[in-house]
Amino acid sequence: MSSEDISTELSSSLCSSPSTEMIHADDDNETKTDTVALCFLCQDPASLPDPDCKSCHNLRAYHSKKDDGNQDEYADKVVLDIAFPGPGIVMRNHIYGNYVVASRTIETGELIILEKPISIGPYSPPDILPLCVTCCKDIGRSLKCSKCKWPVCGSACEKFPLHAENECQIFLQNQVKPPVVLKEYFSVETIRLLLLKERNVDAWERVLAFESHSHQRENDFLAKASTEYIQDFIHNKCNLTRFSAEEIDHVVGVLSINTFWAFKELNRYASCLFDKITLFAHDCDPNTTRELIFLDDEMEETEKASYEPSHISSIALRVKAGRRIEEGEMITIRYVDVTLPLLERRRELRDIFYFDCTCSKCLCELTDNQNEIETKLAETVLC
Numbered sequence: 001m002s003s004e005d006i007s008t009e010l011s012s013s014l015c016s017s018p019s020t021e022m023i024h025a026d027d028d029n030e031t032k033t034d035t036v037a038l039c040f041l042c043q044d045p046a047s048l049p050d051p052d053c054k055s056c057h058n059l060r061a062y063h064s065k066k067d068d069g070n071q072d073e074y075a076d077k078v079v080l081d082i083a084f085p086g087p088g089i090v091m092r093n094h095i096y097g098n099y100v101v102a103s104r105t106i107e108t109g110e111l112i113i114l115e116k117p118i119s120i121g122p123y124s125p126p127d128i129l130p131l132c133v134t135c136c137k138d139i140g141r142s143l144k145c146s147k148c149k150w151p152v153c154g155s156a157c158e159k160f161p162l163h164a165e166n167e168c169q170i171f172l173q174n175q176v177k178p179p180v181v182l183k184e185y186f187s188v189e190t191i192r193l194l195l196l197k198e199r200n201v202d203a204w205e206r207v208l209a210f211e212s213h214s215h216q217r218e219n220d221f222l223a224k225a226s227t228e229y230i231q232d233f234i235h236n237k238c239n240l241t242r243f244s245a246e247e248i249d250h251v252v253g254v255l256s257i258n259t260f261w262a263f264k265e266l267n268r269y270a271s272c273l274f275d276k277i278t279l280f281a282h283d284c285d286p287n288t289t290r291e292l293i294f295l296d297d298e299m300e301e302t303e304k305a306s307y308e309p310s311h312i313s314s315i316a317l318r319v320k321a322g323r324r325i326e327e328g329e330m331i332t333i334r335y336v337d338v339t340l341p342l343l344e345r346r347r348e349l350r351d352i353f354y355f356d357c358t359c360s361k362c363l364c365e366l367t368d369n370q371n372e373i374e375t376k377l378a379e380t381v382l383c
């Protein structure tokens with residue numbers, strides 16, 4: 001997920017669903033009044049979702065959340081073993097995988113979650129190299145770790161456990177040459193995650209549970225080539241043959257699909273993996289805003305006293321409601337720059353995240369495109 005531009009681009013959608021007052025009876029035959037949105041495509045109320053109408057999914061989540069006995073494999077189910085610390089519930093269906101819905105009404109501007117990454121590593125799509133492998137700053141010139149000779153910006157970063165207790169020892173033992181290409185930098189975070197298998201079983205279990213789209217990546221020429229490069233680097237240069245090709249493939253997939261990138265806004269070229277925020281589904285008109293910050297920006301002056309400011313270890317992602325989110329509504333975030341034109345946006349979502357977006361904004365723009373084509377065709381025929 002990119003964060004090349006973390007400014008808020010929320011604009012009120014032209015395509016928002018109309019709502020209506022619905023009267024229905026619950027299990028005790030007690031009559032209740034709810035405000036239920038109509039699907040803008042099929043115009044059905046949420047309690048009668050059209051299985052082919054993907055815009056109903058938000059609403060289906062809400063309704064099946066109330067229906068614990070639902071055994072339908074296509075229905076949305078509450079995921080009980082992943083707790084969400086803010087006003088959200090983790091749910092799952094066969095289209096989105098895991099996603100989060102609001103467990104109560106969330107007001108505009110309200111903080112939904114502030115989370116530190118569970119892993120961090122150097123990454124820079126614009127290829128700004130060399131990077132300090134610890135703090136992920138663009139160091140511009142060749143400063144090296146005195147042990148492994150990989151780029152770091154000074155002795156503090158050389159000694160910092162994130163580097164010293166992870167890849168540094170492996171690169172030193174195996175005389176791994178300093179990185180030249182981005183894929184070698186990307187291998188650093190891959191190794192950090194793989195080492196969790198031996199050091200933190202709970203964290204490793206969580207890594208195994210992240211989406212990696214291994215089947216789709218297997219059939220994707222570019223994704224396959226870069227995974228093979230990293231597998232070769234880890235097996236043959238770093239001598240880490242104790243990790244299987246499947247484990248490496250999974251971790252590479254997890255990092256490609258789930259990380260947020262901090263670039264110029266924090267002067268850090270870092271990829272950050274978040275445990276909970278990664279669960280949010282994408283929408284091209286998301287109901288949240290997000291911002292990568294240093295936690296010390298949030299601290300009182302007194303708290304900062306014994307703290308190194310703007311350190312990589314204090315990076316965090318803050319997600320707030322960009323508009324009022326109703327109870328049961330899916331909490332959404334943007335994975336790509338949503339100001340991109342329709343086809344570019346959808347291509348990025350397909351190429352990187354392996355799904356065809358069915359959000360209201362896409363469906364509206366697709367319908368507009370279709371109408372435009374039909375009008376042009378009709379004009380041509382008439383001429």
Ligand SMILES: C[S@@+](CC[C@H](N)C(=O)[O-])C[C@H]1O[C@@H](n2cnc3c(N)ncnc32)[C@H](O)[C@@H]1O
Binds near residue numbers: 280
């Ligand atoms: C960052 S992960 C989100 C968490 C993921 N659903 C899980 O179960 O781990 C991104 C993946 O979620 C799914 N996803 C997210 N938003 C989606 C959407 N709007 N439509 C369909 N699938 C979506 C896609 O499979 C995508 O590759």
